[in-house]
Amino acid sequence: MPDTYRFDAELWEYSGQAAWVFVTVPTGHSTDIAAIPRAPRPGFGSIRVSVTLGGSTWLTSIFPDTKSGTFLLPVKKAIRARERVEPGDVVGVSLELLE
Secondary structure, eight states, X not given: OOSEEEEEEEEEEOSSSSOXXXXXXXXXXXXXXXXXXXXXXXXXXXXEEEEEETTEEEEEEEEEETTTTEEEEEOOHHHHHHHTOOTTOXXXXXXXXXX
16 A cells, blocks of 8 residues: 555635635545554544645645545645645645654
């Protein structure tokens, strides 16, 4: 099973009070990631990852979305500004599992 996943996905903004922006990890990749055995850890089932979007690479976590059965990748404002992307844009993502 690969530990790096590459995909294109649309940036979308969470509809709640906070201004979080996410990329949804595709279903197939999410299923593969969820199937990897790992010890339970705090953080709502989050998994630490290294992400590359355009010319930017950073460390963060992906979070399981129980409604869709996928993982969500938060994309912070500083990265969006540096890469000149906003909600609605389709971005190329490389996601490397760190655990």
